[in-house]
Amino acid sequence: MKTANQPIGKGVKVAIIGGGPAGLSAAIELGRLPFVDWHLYEQKPTISEIGTGITLQRNTWVLLEKLGASRHLRTSDIFRPADGHDNQYRNGVTGEVVKQTHPPVIIPHQGPCRVHRGKLQRALLKEVDQGRIRTGEKLVSIEQEHDGKLRLSFASGFSTKVDLLLGADGIRSTVREFAFPSYNISYSGMTAYRAVVRASEAEQINGLSKAMIFWYSAKNRWIYTTPLDDNDWEITCRTREPDDGDRSSWGKEVSVKKFIALFNEYCEPIQQLLSLVTRVKRFDYFGGRRLDSVVRHGSVALLGDASHPLSGAFGAGAAFAMEDAHVLAGAIRWAASAGRGLDVALRVFDDVRSPHYRNLYQTLDDIAVAHQKTFSEASSVDEEIVGQINNVSSSNRNWMYYHDVSHENLNLVSPVAYD
Numbered sequence: 134m135k136t137a138n139q140p141i142g143k144g145v146k147v148a149i150i151g152g153g154p155a156g157l158s159a160a161i162e163l164g165r166l167p168f169v170d171w172h173l174y175e176q177k178p179t180i181s182e183i184g185t186g187i188t189l190q191r192n193t194w195v196l197l198e199k200l201g202a203s204r205h206l207r208t209s210d211i212f213r214p215a216d217g218h219d220n221q222y223r224n225g226v227t228g229e230v231v232k233q234t235h236p237p238v239i240i241p242h243q244g245p246c247r248v249h250r251g252k253l254q255r256a257l258l259k260e261v262d263q264g265r266i267r268t269g270e271k272l273v274s275i276e277q278e279h280d281g282k283l284r285l286s287f288a289s290g291f292s293t294k295v296d297l298l299l300g301a302d303g304i305r306s307t308v309r310e311f312a313f314p315s316y317n318i319s320y321s322g323m324t325a326y327r328a329v330v331r332a333s334e335a336e337q338i339n340g341l342s343k344a345m346i347f348w349y350s351a352k353n354r355w356i357y358t359t360p361l362d363d364n365d366w367e368i369t370c371r372t373r374e375p376d377d378g379d380r381s382s383w384g385k386e387v388s389v390k391k392f393i394a395l396f397n398e399y400c401e402p403i404q405q406l407l408s409l410v411t412r413v414k415r416f417d418y419f420g421g422r423r424l425d426s427v428v429r430h431g432s433v434a435l436l437g438d439a440s441h442p443l444s445g446a447f448g449a450g451a452a453f454a455m456e457d458a459h460v461l462a463g464a465i466r467w468a469a470s471a472g473r474g475l476d477v478a479l480r481v482f483d484d485v486r487s488p489h490y491r492n493l494y495q496t497l498d499d500i501a502v503a504h505q506k507t508f509s510e511a512s513s514v515d516e517e518i519v520g521q522i523n524n525v526s527s528s529n530r531n532w533m534y535y536h537d538v539s540h541e542n543l544n545l546v547s548p549v550a551y552d
Contacts, residue, residue, distance in 0.1 A: 141469040141478065146295040147171040148285055150272055150308050152180040155437025155454035156301035157257040161200045162462035164262055168469060173261070174287065176271035180258055182250040185327045186359065186367045188345075188448045189253075190534040191236065194243040196455040197256070199539075205256035206248065212360040213246035214344050219531075220245075222522040224515060225348030225356060228340055228400035231522050237535060245534075247345060247359050247367065253451060267291075272302070275311040283432055297475055298433045299461070301454070304419055305382055306439035312429035318421040318442065320380040325416045326370040326392055327384075330409040335366035340402035349518045350398055353504060358406060368406060370396060382419040389413050423494055427457075428483045431476030434461060441490050446497055449533060453493075456538040460485050477551045485538075493533060500524055 145168055149156045152175035163171045189197070189211070197203040222232040236245055271288040275298065278284055286292045300308025309316055335341060335358075345359040357369040372395060392413045396403065420442030427440040437454030461482045468478035507520030 139474050140472045141168065141465065141474060143168045145169050145297065145465075145475070146282075146293075147297045147299065148283075148293065148295040149173040149299045149301055150306075151175065151301035151303060151437075151439075152177070152254075152266065152268070153182065153301065153303065153437065153454070154254065154257060154451040155439070155457060156299070157254065157261055158196070158200060158455045158458035159299055159301060159436060159461065160261045160265070161202070161257065162458045163465075164265075166462065166466060166469075169465070171265060172293070173266045174270040174272060174285075175266065175268045178269045180254065180266065180268065182254040185249065185329055185369065186247045186361050187250050187253060187451055189246050189248055190449060190452060191239050191243045191245075192534055192536060192538070193449070193452040193455065195537055195539075196452065196459060199459065200257065200455065201260045202256040205259045206252065210252050210362060211246040211248045212345075212362055213244055217241070217244055218344065220526065221342065221344045221346045222526055223346055223348045224518050225350045225354075225399045225403060226514065226518070228348075228402055231349075231519055232526055234526055234528075236531075239535075245345070247361055249361050249365070272307045275308070277430060277432075281430075281432060296432065299436055300433065300439040301436040303438045304442070306435065308433065309435055309439050312433045312435065313424065316421055316424075318382065318419045320376050321418040321420050322373055322376070323418040324372060324374045324380075325418065326368075326372075326387070326395075326413050327416060328368045328392075328410045328413040329361070329365045330368065330406065330411075332360055332362075332364055332366045334409050335360075335406060338402050338405045340400070341406060347522075348399065348403060349521050350396075351514050351517055352508070353521060354396075356396065356399065356403060358403075366406075368410065372396075380417040380419075382417060384414040384416050387413060387415045423490075425487065426483050427486055427490070428479040431474075431479060434479055434482060436461070440486070441493070443493065443497070447493070447533060452534075456489075457486055459538055473551060480551060496530055496533075500530065 147163060147169055149159050149171060152173060156173055160173050163169045217235060219234045219236045223230050272285060273288050274286045276284040282294050282296055283298050284294050298308060300306045302308055343360055348356040354372045359367050361367045389410050393407045427435045436457040438450060464478040464481035503524040507517055511517035511520055
């Protein structure tokens, strides 16, 4: 790996695959390093986002401010609860409020809020040098050459040779397939349904608060409702479904009637809200084994969803992606100043982010164990619902929303540790 081991100099060529939050954040961060020559490749014809809403927690806001993208989000673009709550948890069968959580004392404008994914992506895009983005470019092959560099070939016939490849291409990552050839993903057994209705109609429903609400039912089924902005109200439902051979990691439009029937045990406010749905998409959760490392070959790094099979857990995927980009850029900056190569930069990146994801996996495992205990010991559906809510809303589960990745100070890394 000649190139990887050589000290980082001028003209380091980097390819970023994927134009979601991970890829755009990496583009912004690397654009601040004068010795990096980066380009971003997106297989869709335009940089656009699918899905509905995404939650911005404190750590997301901190990173958006560092990236400069926060200034492109207006107050009218987001929904932030008037009382500053984080989440409200209800018994979805009775409608009863079981618990309402509030974040620690933080700067008000960094409080939890909900925003449409497309608006977040557009805010990030405004901070990127768009002359370095190539859309309509689907990566089809990656070859490592004798000098350690990577030859990338795209379906259009275009090819390029780079020193560093960043896989920001999501759960179906082509880059991850190259880095970890035996890796594969499969349906996890959990499915989400997502829809958007008019806020003006949702606000007329008695018992439906203008809040970010999880409505729990039995066996870890829930419905999440929240305004997205002044115009839209979001509905996300999660349930367990068998693999019927019709599962896809892409969003798929399904029958509204059948969708509503799946949640017929829910209370009247939810039934009224679901009756407003005119279109709904199903998103089957896919995932794979947990990777011990997010780097490979001294020249490949995975960012965001490509690096972890979290299947939508924690609702903080955008924050994790931005953290990855921030740490990676910091590691490259440090390695360059210390006269080290890209392989060392990637080792630093891996030493910071892989333990972080292991901690996230452990949190998932802890919740799963607590849920199984609840399911086996609860004497009624109501007791089971309260148990589930307490399991997921415990304050010690929320550390990932409030830590500042910048405190993992890469300037303090000892060069001796990476000899």
